[in-house]
Amino acid sequence: MLARSTSRxxxxxxxxxxxxxxxxGIDSAIKQELERLARVRRYAAGxxxxxxxxxxxxxxxxxxxxxxxxxxxxxxxxxIVGLLVPSDMFGRVFSHRxxxxxxxxxxVTLCCYSRRAFEALLGRFPALEHRMxxxxxxxxxxxxxxxxxxxxxxxxxxxxxxLLIVRGRSPGLSAPAPNRPTSYEIEVPxxxxxxxxxxxxxxxxxxxxxxxxxxxxxxxxxxxxxxxxLNERQLIWLSGRGEAERRPERQLLIx
Amino acid sequence: MLARSTSRxxxxxxxxxxxxxxxxGIDSAIKQELERLARVRRYAAGxxxxxxxxxxxxxxxxxxxxxxxxxxxxxxxxxIVGLLVPSDMFGRVFSHRxxxxxxxxxxVTLCCYSRRAFEALLGRFPALEHRMxxxxxxxxxxxxxxxxxxxxxxxxxxxxxxLLIVRGRSPGLSAPAPNRPTSYEIEVPxxxxxxxxxxxxxxxxxxxxxxxxxxxxxxxxxxxxxxxxLNERQLIWLSGRGEAERRPERQLLIx
DNA sequence: AGTTTAATTTGATCTGAAACAAGGTTCGCG
DNA sequence: CGCGAACCTTGTTTCAGATCAAATTAAACT
Numbered sequence: 249m250l251a252r253s254t255s256r257x258x259x260x261x262x263x264x265x266x267x268x269x270x271x272x273g274i275d276s277a278i279k280q281e282l283e284r285l286a287r288v289r290r291y292a293a294g295x296x297x298x299x300x301x302x303x304x305x306x307x308x309x310x311x312x313x314x315x316x317x318x319x320x321x322x323x324x325x326x327x328i329v330g331l332l333v334p335s336d337m338f339g340r341v342f343s344h345r346x347x348x349x350x351x352x353x354x355x356v357t358l359c360c361y362s363r364r365a366f367e368a369l370l371g372r373f374p375a376l377e378h379r380m381x382x383x384x385x386x387x388x389x390x391x392x393x394x395x396x397x398x399x400x401x402x403x404x405x406x407x408x409x410x411l412l413i414v415r416g417r418s419p420g421l422s423a424p425a426p427n428r429p430t431s432y433e434i435e436v437p438x439x440x441x442x443x444x445x446x447x448x449x450x451x452x453x454x455x456x457x458x459x460x461x462x463x464x465x466x467x468x469x470x471x472x473x474x475x476x477x478l479n480e481r482q483l484i485w486l487s488g489r490g491e492a493e494r495r496p497e498r499q500l501l502i503x
Numbered sequence: 504m505l506a507r508s509t510s511r512x513x514x515x516x517x518x519x520x521x522x523x524x525x526x527x528g529i530d531s532a533i534k535q536e537l538e539r540l541a542r543v544r545r546y547a548a549g550x551x552x553x554x555x556x557x558x559x560x561x562x563x564x565x566x567x568x569x570x571x572x573x574x575x576x577x578x579x580x581x582x583i584v585g586l587l588v589p590s591d592m593f594g595r596v597f598s599h600r601x602x603x604x605x606x607x608x609x610x611v612t613l614c615c616y617s618r619r620a621f622e623a624l625l626g627r628f629p630a631l632e633h634r635m636x637x638x639x640x641x642x643x644x645x646x647x648x649x650x651x652x653x654x655x656x657x658x659x660x661x662x663x664x665x666l667l668i669v670r671g672r673s674p675g676l677s678a679p680a681p682n683r684p685t686s687y688e689i690e691v692p693x694x695x696x697x698x699x700x701x702x703x704x705x706x707x708x709x710x711x712x713x714x715x716x717x718x719x720x721x722x723x724x725x726x727x728x729x730x731x732x733l734n735e736r737q738l739i740w741l742s743g744r745g746e747a748e749r750r751p752e753r754q755l756l757i758x
Numbered sequence: 759a760g761t762t763t764a765a766t767t768t769g770a771t772c773t774g775a776a777a778c779a780a781g782g783t784t785c786g787c788g
Numbered sequence: 789c790g791c792g793a794a795c796c797t798t799g800t801t802t803c804a805g806a807t808c809a810a811a812t813t814a815a816a817c818t
Contacts (some may be wrong), residue, residue, distance in 0.1 A: 321743055327654040329647040342637055349645045374629040381636045388639060389602045391646035393586040394582045396574045398653035399582040399703030403775065440796065448654030453775060455797055463720055472784090472796060488576050657807070695766065708805060710767055727766060727814085 285361040285369075291352040297338070300349040306360040307339030313356030316410045317348040318445065328446040329391070331438070333417065337383060341367050343445050353438050397446045401488055406447040407457040407485035411436075411467075415477060432477040433470075440472070461486070533628050540616040540624075546607040548615075552593070555604040561615040562594030567610030569692045572603040573700065583701040584646070586693070588672065590633060592638060596616055597624055608715040610692045653703045662712040663742035666722075687732040688725075696726070716741070 288311070291297060298304060300320060329348055332338050340346055341363065361369075370377040397406055404447040415434045440451040447454065450459070462469050466483050468476040477483060484490060522624070546552060553559060555575060570587040570672055573734055587593050596618065616624075625632040652661055670689045691698070695706040702709065717724050721738050725730040732738060739745060 258672060261518045270642065317647075319647065321651070322745065323657070323743070325655045327651040340640070342640060348647060371633075374632065377629065377636065378626075381632065381639065384636065384639050384643060385595070385597060388643050388646060391643060392572075392603060392651055392652065394572065395584045395646065396576070396582040398650060400576075439794090451774060451796075452777085452798085456775090459797075488578070490577065499705045705806060706766075707768085707807085711805090714767075 274376060274379065276374055278369070281369060282361065285365050287360050289358045289360050291356050291358070292351050293354050295352045295354065297350040297358070298346055300347070301345055302349075304343065304346050304363050307337065307363050307366050308339060308358050308360035309337045310334050311357040311359050314353040315356055315358075316351050316353045316438070316442060316446070318351065319348050326445050327448065328442060329394075330387075331446060338426055339363065341370065341380070353442055365420055403447070403449045403453045404457045404460070404486055405488040406449065407443075407454060408461070408483050409489075410443065410447060411475070411477070412483060412487055415480075432480070434477065436473045436475070487492070512665075528633060529631060533624070533631055536624055536699065537616065542615050542619050544613045544615050544705035546611050546613070548607050548609050550607045552605040552607065552613070553601055556600055556604070557604075559595055559598065559601050559618050562592065562596060562618050562621050563613050564592045565589050566612040566614050569608040570611055571606050571693070571697060571701070573606065574603055581700050582703065583697060584649075585642075586701060588692070594618065595648065596635070608697055612654050632705045658702070658704045658708045658743055659712045659715070660743040662698075662709060663716070663738050664744075665698065665702060666732070667728070667738060667742055670735075687735070689732065691728045691730070 281449075283412050287306075289297075289308075297315065310332050312334055315336075315338055316328045317330040317332065318326050318328045319327045321400075330351075331353070338350055338358070343415075367406070370380060397409055401409070410436065415432075415435055418434050432463070438446075440454050444451045458467075458469065458475075461467050466477070466486065467478050468478055470476060541563075542561075544552075546568075552570065565587050567589055570591075570593055571583045572585040572587065572593075573581050573583045575581045584607070587605075593605055593613070621691050625635060652664060656664070666689065669691055670687075690746075693701075695709050699706045699711050713722075713724065713730075716722050717736070719737070721732070721734045721741065723733055725731065
């Protein structure tokens, strides 16, 4: 009990002040209301927070761990349409049923608000709803980037892009370093199977791409989840966003 | 001049009353403001409304024609991340630069509002901003569906899905028919190249899939853009959303 | 109508990545 | 410590779909 309420206090504090991106810079009246609503939930790796087509009883933000948002077709194929890391909001406001299932990819701690209550709050505080809008627009931009990745990039490019994203989120970059000795050690927080489902490929292909990068000296493999990036420029080039050194320029061949 | 202002009057009326989905059911004070802001623009097929990374001077909704939202990587590969058809909103509020380019896939007529002015309106009318939020959430759901399609479906499934979407939007379904003799004739409003860029494949593969469907008796090809759906059940099955007749059920093979 | 030009279809070949199949490694647990 | 269960890597085979090439059809221009 004690331990529980202690952690709750800590966690709800983080929800409102550190945690969810929509709450940043929001006035304290709203923060207080949010704290009042907040309830902590924990899930073990592999547990389902809610399934596809299910009711959405609550929304909230991730305190620790990683969630995957995924969709499944009847024959069993799965696609991860988003990963949720600490400070991300999860759930879906203003919709009865979820279009995705949300599952714990690692053990997670969530800070949850009743969906109804949260929606009511959005109605009462337009500034909060505005924050929400901005945050969803960012998600939409990210979704479009991912469509491009899935629609027309090679597996190697996808893996490189993913590693760069992980690198971008890893500590050392979050704090604006003065002299930029940004940590070149990254930790991939999910296993190969989930990476594959996220990148629209297979665990085998992921493995081959990473080993190939190591062979090229782009990175060093400490263990399956820990890498040291040795040649960031090359990694960026592999991701397909390079300057396009020698590209054919096909369209302007009209004499 | 006369013709121009005539069409403007007609069009702005449609913008506010028929046109954009966010305006539906919005009170008339807002509608009037919107009409005051509205300016019509026309583009020929192939013209760019605004390019990737460009300023976003205006937002608005499509009155007629089809726009494509697309992203390009340095080496020239392109992915269409969304098609915009009449009544869809285009543009991006609360962002200086666009993450996608918007181009006319056919001749289009747009009803445009200055982005700044529209944003100001959203600030003044929380109900309008709420509508906007709902509309963007729908877009996000659609984007997630598309990620699944690009990440783990075959070309045949993608084409079938696309045709079903076109069918769902074709007239006869928009009006809730009493006895449901829904039009089984569909018109694909874009060419094979754009279909390919949207579905993450090539024009050749699109062509092969459609010809194969015709061979199976799923549809009849009137011309490159007009089909008659002969067996909708089969088309749904081909799209991969079927009941999954005989699926292996791999995971539960633990004796 | 006749010529150019673009779009679509069809055919043949090639290839990146999936699928299948072993091994190897790591970790938790009795 | 040894056993089982995931997880990851590596090797081999197979195949869907890309690429290349050519023929056909349709649209646009004069």
